[in-house]
Amino acid sequence: MPTSTGRYNENLRTEVRHSRSGSSFVTDAPVDNNGKGEAFSPTDLVAAALGSCMATIMGIWAEKNDVDLSGLHWEITKHMSSNTPRRIVAIDVHMEWPGAHTATDEQKHKLKKAALTCPVAQSLHPDIQQNISFNF
Incomplete structure (x- = not known):
């Protein structure tokens, strides 16, 4: 199928x-x-997929480790090339987690590591700059 x-x-x-x-x-x-x-647009979906995948992988880790990710949200900014070929050159992801005060520094570190190793992040071409920031 x-x-x-x-x-x-x-x-x-x-x-x-x-x-x-x-x-x-x-x-x-x-x-x-x-x-x-x-x-x-199709390229918007690629950029959105990065943030969504990062949050999903963080969620998997959080559920396994009894961490409450309530309130986690993110912003995505996609940057396209100004010349040909037209392509995504960078994706900015800014993660916010208001409940981060409930987690230890080690848990926060592991959540960030999980996010950075999500399948979409690992699938994007290395020429696409991934600018990731975490506010927690």
Whole structure:
């Protein structure tokens, strides 16, 4: 079974469906690349996947070690090349965890290490700069 399926819906818009759950989302080309910017662009999804994957891996570690990650949130900024080929050149991830005061320094260190070794971070090309900051 495929992981997902997709179709082109005209006007630089696609629809992607997750095979197992049936959930779907729409993508749109960004404004700076002939689109309307009314939905995530494919490169936005790559950048968003980094933050989401980091949080997921942190969550797995936290659940195994009885650490409450309530309130964890993040911001992503994607940077595109200004020349050709058009590509992601950097992704900034800023993680905030208001509940960090409940964790030891060792737990915080291990959570950060887990985040930095998430599968998406390990899958991105080394030419894509990953600027990761943690506010905890």
